[in-house]
Amino acid sequence: MPQANTKLQKLIILSLMVALDVVLSPLFRIEGMAPMSSVMNIIGVTLMGPFYGTIMALTCGLLRMLLLGVPPLALTGAVFGAFLAGIGYKYSKNIYVAMLGExxxxxxxxSLLSYPVMVWFTGSATNMYWFIYTPRFFGGAISGSLIGYLGFMKLEKITKFKRIQTLFKGEELDGYESKRPINE
Structure with a gap:
């Protein structure tokens, strides 16, 4: 039964991260930029790893599209950043590599994949070119990554954050910590 409990804990944490991302992204949005999405990607992948971080970004993009009427840029803008940030952090354990991946x-x-998606979505390539989204996407990703870095540095000092990281890595904490449930 411990495996079922672990899967449930992972799904609960993933759900909480999705909820935070969906709620915070529109609140701290600059037209054409979504820096909070990058913040949540950085924190999400450092907490949950590349698989769950990418699932979080995909789910958040779909929810923002369905609930908030955001165009498909919500998907193209977040999913690739979360994936590369997650892979970068998984293999380097370095927040700077995660930021670079984001x-x-x-x-x-x-930003480059957003062009064909938006041409398909709008049905027109008029007044559009391949790099139309690049400045805003870079601006959002850079500012969001910096804020995510600051958040990560604070969260890294919290024992509960480290315990959740070990849960997603499938590792046991050494000594007394491993005997305590994650929800304590």
Whole structure:
């Protein structure tokens, strides 16, 4: 039964991160930029890893599209950044690599893929070119990554944050900590 409990805990934490992202992203939005999405991507991938971080970004993008009427830019802007940030952090354990992954994934890859998606979505390529979204996506990704870095530095000092990280890595905490449930 411990495995079912672990899966449930992971889903609960993922749900909380999705809820935070969906609520905070429109509150701290600059037209054409979503820096809070990058903040949540950085914190999400450092907490949950690349798989759950990417699932979080995908789910948040879909929810923002369905509930808030945001165009498909919500997906192209967040998913690639979360994936590259997660892979970068998983293999380097370095927040700077995660930030670089977020900036390249969102600022470059996401912005370039947004052009064909928006041409398809709007049905017109008039007044659009490949780099139309790049400045705003880079601006949002850079500012969001910096804020995410500051948030991560504060969260890293919290024992509960470290315990949740070990839950997503599938590791046991050493000594007394491993005997305590995560919800204590």
């Amino acid at each position: 900036i390249i994934g969102t600022g470059l890859i996401g």
